[in-house]
Amino acid sequence: RSNEGNSMHFGRVFGGKTLASDLFVHRCVNVLVHAAIVQLVGVIATLLFSPRQQYQKTSSSKSQIQQQKKFEEHSQQLSILTKYLAQLLFAFHPVHVESVANVANRPHLLALLFNATIIDPNVPLVAVAVLATTGLLSSETAIFQYPAIVLTMTAIRYRELRDSNPQQQNGKFESEGLESKQSRPPILEAIMSVLPRFVLLVAISFTYLSLRHYYDTLSIPNGLIRPAENPFYDKLDKGQWTTARRAVNYSYILSLHILKSLGIELIGFSHEYGYDCIPEIRIQNPKLDGRGDGDGGAEVWMMDMRLLLPLSLVIIFLVTTVWCWFGWGLTINPRKYDLKENFQSTKQFEKNAVNCNEARTERLLYLSVFLSWMVTLFPISGILKVGTFVADRIAMASTFGTCIFGGRLLSSFLIGNTGRNDIKISNGDCTTRALAENTSKTKIIKIIPLLYMLQNQFARRTHRRAAEWMDSATLLKSSLKSCPRSIKSNLEMSKIYSGLVPHMLDLEKALSLISTAESIDPTYCDVHYQYAHVYFQQSKYLLFEEESKEALLCPFTMGQAMHNWNKYWKVVLNSESGKDGGSARKRYENYMREIQIEIEKAEREEREKEPELQRKGIDFNNGETVGKNEL
Numbered sequence: 001r002s003n004e005g006n007s008m009h010f011g012r013v014f015g016g017k018t019l020a021s022d023l024f025v026h027r028c029v030n031v032l033v034h035a036a037i038v039q040l041v042g043v044i045a046t047l048l049f050s051p052r053q054q055y056q057k058t059s060s061s062k063s064q065i066q067q068q069k070k071f072e073e074h075s076q077q078l079s080i081l082t083k084y085l086a087q088l089l090f091a092f093h094p095v096h097v098e099s100v101a102n103v104a105n106r107p108h109l110l111a112l113l114f115n116a117t118i119i120d121p122n123v124p125l126v127a128v129a130v131l132a133t134t135g136l137l138s139s140e141t142a143i144f145q146y147p148a149i150v151l152t153m154t155a156i157r158y159r160e161l162r163d164s165n166p167q168q169q170n171g172k173f174e175s176e177g178l179e180s181k182q183s184r185p186p187i188l189e190a191i192m193s194v195l196p197r198f199v200l201l202v203a204i205s206f207t208y209l210s211l212r213h214y215y216d217t218l219s220i221p222n223g224l225i226r227p228a229e230n231p232f233y234d235k236l237d238k239g240q241w242t243t244a245r246r247a248v249n250y251s252y253i254l255s256l257h258i259l260k261s262l263g264i265e266l267i268g269f270s271h272e273y274g275y276d277c278i279p280e281i282r283i284q285n286p287k288l289d290g291r292g293d294g295d296g297g298a299e300v301w302m303m304d305m306r307l308l309l310p311l312s313l314v315i316i317f318l319v320t321t322v323w324c325w326f327g328w329g330l331t332i333n334p335r336k337y338d339l340k341e342n343f344q345s346t347k348q349f350e351k352n353a354v355n356c357n358e359a360r361t362e363r364l365l366y367l368s369v370f371l372s373w374m375v376t377l378f379p380i381s382g383i384l385k386v387g388t389f390v391a392d393r394i395a396m397a398s399t400f401g402t403c404i405f406g407g408r409l410l411s412s413f414l415i416g417n418t419g420r421n422d423i424k425i426s427n428g429d430c431t432t433r434a435l436a437e438n439t440s441k442t443k444i445i446k447i448i449p450l451l452y453m454l455q456n457q458f459a460r461r462t463h464r465r466a467a468e469w470m471d472s473a474t475l476l477k478s479s480l481k482s483c484p485r486s487i488k489s490n491l492e493m494s495k496i497y498s499g500l501v502p503h504m505l506d507l508e509k510a511l512s513l514i515s516t517a518e519s520i521d522p523t524y525c526d527v528h529y530q531y532a533h534v535y536f537q538q539s540k541y542l543l544f545e546e547e548s549k550e551a552l553l554c555p556f557t558m559g560q561a562m563h564n565w566n567k568y569w570k571v572v573l574n575s576e577s578g579k580d581g582g583s584a585r586k587r588y589e590n591y592m593r594e595i596q597i598e599i600e601k602a603e604r605e606e607r608e609k610e611p612e613l614q615r616k617g618i619d620f621n622n623g624e625t626v627g628k629n630e631l
Contacts (some may be wrong), residue, residue: 250382373401
């Protein structure tokens with residue numbers, strides 16, 4: 001919304017005809033930014049999985065040279081296919097629709113664009129500083145992308161160092177065996193290479209957080225976070241949850257976002273999930289002690305099936321970690337082998353040990369890179385106080401990593417994989433697997449499910465979701481389909497039927513939706529303003545007055561309600577005559593008296609809270625609640 005004043009206007013061109021609306025132009029800008037990120041996905045995928053080179057001795061036989069050429073050609077094809085598949089996955093990812101179609105979410109796109117640009121470890125340090133700062137100024141969530149940036153830089157540099165050193169690549173040593181033994185491992189060289197960039201990003205982060213703390217903008221005021229938008233945020237503070245219960249519930253929320261980044265949607269798309277869209281997980285069901293239908297005292301422990309989701313992800317993570325450590329075979333253990341029997345010399349053993357250890361390091365490094373992109377979901381882990389509950393835009397940055405690794409996985413599935421990652425132990429010797437041949441028939445069989453996934457699971461869902469975002473009615477209908485008990489979605493849909501979209505005017509349906517929102521959470525005071533709006537159109541003025549009074553007492557609708565209240569009573573009181581006029585004035589005075597009583601009640605509550613707030617270090621006199629100031 002802050003960019004609306006700076007949007008490109010095409011009006012008053014060619015005779016004053018408007019060529020495009022501001023919203024259309026804003027969305028075009030978002031599409032261009034997204035397209036730029038797609039290109040960066042391809043660049044980083046190529047750097048992260050660059051083509052392999054296999055070094056051979058000059059005295060290699062003809063068959064070895066042919067095998068080397070075949071290896072390099074396959075590696076080149078694998079790298080190119082990884083790049084294009086990663087770009088396709090990112091371009092068609094359905095989670096990106098919200099960030100691209102909704103102009104207000106452009107900061108998430110810009111933050112990812114600037115941060116992705118500095119991943120290349122060859123970018124000058126000055127450019128890194130400028131782009132990283134610009135990303136932070138675009139969106140505060142950019143700071144959670146820094147671990148992924150640093151680890152991806154390290155992985156890229158590590159691969160460059162290994163591919164540029166044939167001695168270390170093949171585990172060969174100099175004739176004396178002293179120089180290579182004294183040199184640092186490639187992973188340490190990579191870390192030292194990107195260390196200045198890491199220090200620079202830490203300095204930028206520290207400066208940014210310090211300034212936010214100095215200007216008291218580091219934390220979101222409690223009054224701006226509402227249960228209708230984030231129903232879990234204050235349950236621990238209010239004593240309704242234990243720390244364990246909070247961890248259990250947010251583990252499920254975090255798991256939903258991880259699946260979103262992988263292109264899997266369990267609960268359906270919605271622009272507002274909020275209150276009661278995702279019921280809290282209760283790991284126990286206490287029976288009542290004679291206060292209802294319970295049969296006394298004991299607690300019945302029940303397992304919510306939704307807990308299987310985070311549990312499954314943890315198991316997958318552990319299995320993947322074990323595979324990254326051991327690979328397809330076993331780790332070389334010198335204690336289990338007699339060097340004289342299984343190896344020609346100690347040098348041969350060291351050569352194979354280096355190969356295996358470096359392959360393990362590479363696998364673990366790639367796993368760390370993938371997990372670091374999942375760390376961008378940290379804001380919704382339940383540790384920080386945020387207003388967002390479940391949102392596609394939060395998963396935007398994590399898809400950068402999942403699409404790159406997804407492209408690599410799919411390309412390996414299509415044409416097979418080869419290289420130092422695919423190793424096995426044969427008689428204690430760490431060797432490279434033979435290059436698997438894929439026949440044309442095999443490739444076709446593999447391409448069919450890939451095309452189905454891209455077309456059905458990504459392109460079709462993205463197109464359908466983008467069409468829903470083109471119109472308020474279809475967007476809200478999709479939200480109610482996914483979250484029928486979402487307060488905000490019910491209330492927003494009632495505005496559609498109460499005149500926001502003229503051809504869909506249906507006041508009875510609007511009242512039904514407002515009533516549903518109120519039944520979900522009676523404390524959600526926004527419903528009163530909407531009630532008043534509908535009752536006025538139905539000429540039910542007494543009901544309008546009652547609901548307008550309640551809307552005045554709601555800090556979130558006070559401004560709009562005050563305008564309508566003054567305008568209404570100005571007309572009514574000026575036109576009073578006889579008995580009707582006196583009745584209207586009495587009603588007005590009664591309403592104002594009730595409002596004054598509520599103001600005094602709120603002031604007493606604030607005075608009672610003042611000593612407690614001062615003990616917590618909060619300056620009570622710096623400001624008062626919005627409701628009190630306005631009233």
